[in-house]
Amino acid sequence: MAFARSIQKGQIPVGCQLCEGGNKIQWKCITCESLMCDKCKNGVHLKIGKDHKILNINEIGKSEGSKDTIKFSEVKCDEHSNQACCLFCKTCNKFICPKCITIKVHNGHELIEEEDYNKGTVQLTPKQKSKIKLEISKVYKTDLNNIHFIAVCSDGSLWIGDNVKSKLQHVKLRENRTEVITSLNTQIYGMAKTHSNNILVTKDETKLKLINTMTGEITDSRYDVKPLYPISVYVTSDHRVIIGANPVEELLPITRQGVVIVMDQEGKQLKEYEHVNHKKQLFSLPRFRKSSITKPLFSFPICVTCTSNGNICVVDMLDYDRRGRVVVLSPGGDILGTYTGHPDVNTEEKPFTPVRILTTPLDSIIVTDVDNHLLHILTDQGQSITYYNLRDMGILDPYSLALSSSGTIFIGCVSPKESPDTAKAKLYELNYSGF
Numbered sequence: 001m002a003f004a005r006s007i008q009k010g011q012i013p014v015g016c017q018l019c020e021g022g023n024k025i026q027w028k029c030i031t032c033e034s035l036m037c038d039k040c041k042n043g044v045h046l047k048i049g050k051d052h053k054i055l056n057i058n059e060i061g062k063s064e065g066s067k068d069t070i071k072f073s074e075v076k077c078d079e080h081s082n083q084a085c086c087l088f089c090k091t092c093n094k095f096i097c098p099k100c101i102t103i104k105v106h107n108g109h110e111l112i113e114e115e116d117y118n119k120g121t122v123q124l125t126p127k128q129k130s131k132i133k134l135e136i137s138k139v140y141k142t143d144l145n146n147i148h149f150i151a152v153c154s155d156g157s158l159w160i161g162d163n164v165k166s167k168l169q170h171v172k173l174r175e176n177r178t179e180v181i182t183s184l185n186t187q188i189y190g191m192a193k194t195h196s197n198n199i200l201v202t203k204d205e206t207k208l209k210l211i212n213t214m215t216g217e218i219t220d221s222r223y224d225v226k227p228l229y230p231i232s233v234y235v236t237s238d239h240r241v242i243i244g245a246n247p248v249e250e251l252l253p254i255t256r257q258g259v260v261i262v263m264d265q266e267g268k269q270l271k272e273y274e275h276v277n278h279k280k281q282l283f284s285l286p287r288f289r290k291s292s293i294t295k296p297l298f299s300f301p302i303c304v305t306c307t308s309n310g311n312i313c314v315v316d317m318l319d320y321d322r323r324g325r326v327v328v329l330s331p332g333g334d335i336l337g338t339y340t341g342h343p344d345v346n347t348e349e350k351p352f353t354p355v356r357i358l359t360t361p362l363d364s365i366i367v368t369d370v371d372n373h374l375l376h377i378l379t380d381q382g383q384s385i386t387y388y389n390l391r392d393m394g395i396l397d398p399y400s401l402a403l404s405s406s407g408t409i410f411i412g413c414v415s416p417k418e419s420p421d422t423a424k425a426k427l428y429e430l431n432y433s434g435f
Helices: 002-008 044-048 098-102 114-118 127-131
Strands: 027-029 054-056 087-089 094-096 133-141 149-152 158-162 167-173 178-185 190-193 199-202 207-211 218-224 229-235 241-246 259-263 269-273 301-306 312-317 324-329 335-339 354-359 365-369 374-378 384-389 398-403 408-413 426-433
Touching: 087 114, 149 190, 149 398, 149 408, 158 190, 199 218, 199 229, 241 301, 259 301, 259 312, 301 354, 312 354, 324 354, 324 365, 324 374, 335 374, 354 398, 365 398
Parallel strands: 190 229, 229 301
Antiparallel strands: 027 054, 087 094, 133 426, 149 158, 158 167, 167 178, 190 199, 199 207, 207 218, 229 241, 241 259, 259 269, 301 312, 312 324, 324 335, 354 365, 365 374, 374 384, 398 408, 408 426
16 A cells, blocks of 8 residues: 555655755755755855745645645654654645654644655645634723733633733723723733633742732732743533643743643642653663753743643744744643644744634634734634734734633734833724634
8 A cells, every 4th residue: 555655654754955954944945956955044145045836845836837846755744753754634734754654643634645745746735724714893991001911700700911000900891991890000921711700810929829800919829830930721521620830930031841731620630731742762872871961841931721632732932032932732641732833824933923822612723822812713722713913904913812601702902012001902802614
C-alpha cells in the first residue's frame, strides 16, 4: 500500500541549502529551487533573489493550478529533528515523521501522502466555511478606555476590566451604553465567572481572589499556585479551574517557563502541563547514560479555555510585541495543534497577535488578533477554519471575548496607544452561526 510505503521512508532530512547550520527548512524559492531556513530567507536569499517567488513549505501545492512541489523527505520533523518527514497531518497542519506515527501522537488524524499533497488536493478550509456567518447585533459605549476582560453573569449583566487604568466594573447593558452597578479600582491579569455567579480573578500574588458580585467584596479564594503566579483563569462546566501561571510576580517579563495547572473545585491540583509530552534520548558520547531533554510547552500563557471534550486551548505570548500562538492540548497533554496565524493575513511584518480565546457550544475555537483587527476561527484541535477582518465591520482593536447566555458573542475593544484619556472603548454584541 502507498500509505505504508510513505511511513517506511527513512531518508535523512536535508538542512537549509543556503547555510551550513543545518537549520530547519521553512521556505522554498520556486524561482531558483532553493530550500531555506527563515534566517536565510530574510538574509542571504533576499540579497540574491529579491524578485524570486518564495513559498512557505506548508502552502506548496495548495493554490489552484499550482505546480509547485515539496519532497517530504527533505523536511525535518518539528518534534524529532533527526527524522525526515513522510506524511502531512491535515488535522495539525504540519509535516510528520515515522516516529510521530509510532508514538501515536496523530492517532485518528487525517494524514496526507506526498503525491496528494503536491497535487493540491489538501483543502485545509472545510466546506462548511460558506455557512459561517457573523454580524453585529448591538454596539455599546462604555466608561472605560480599554476592555481587556469580559465575564458574563447569569442575569445578563457583565464584569468588564481595564488593566491599564486598573478599573473593574460590574455593568448592565442599556440601549447603546453600559450602566455601572459597581466600580472597583484594582488591577487584574485574568478573570472568569464561577458557577456560584461570583468572579474569580488573578492578581500579583500566588493565590487567586474571589469577587462577590452582590457586594463587590474581594476575598482570598481556595486556589493557590504557589510558588508560581497566576496569569489567566477559566472555569469549566464540571467546576474544574484551569490556570495559566508564570514563575515571576510581574506580568512581564516573558520567562518562557509558563505552566498550565488544572485544579478541582476544592483547590486540589489535578494536572500540570509544563513540558512537551515526549522525551528525546541523547547518545552524544558512549560513556554517558541515556538522558532526557524536556521542552517547555509555553512561554507566557495569557489566556486559557477548554472544549467540551476536555481539550485545553492556550494563547501563548512569545514576545513583548504580543506575537503569539495558540496551543491545543489533549487532556493527557499531547499537542493536538499549534496555530501561528493564517498565511493570508499574518506575515513577518504583521505577525499573529492573539490575546483572548473562547470555545463555542460546537467546540470551535475563536481567537482575537488585536493588532491586525482579525477574528480567527479554528477547529477544536487548532486547525484554521476561516478568519474575519473585523475592520471591514467597523470593529477596531478587538481584544476581549465572551459568550452570552442567549447565544451571541461579546467583543471588547481597546483604544489605540495614541488615543486621549477621553477615548471610550466600545463593546460589540454579535450574532453568529455555523461554528
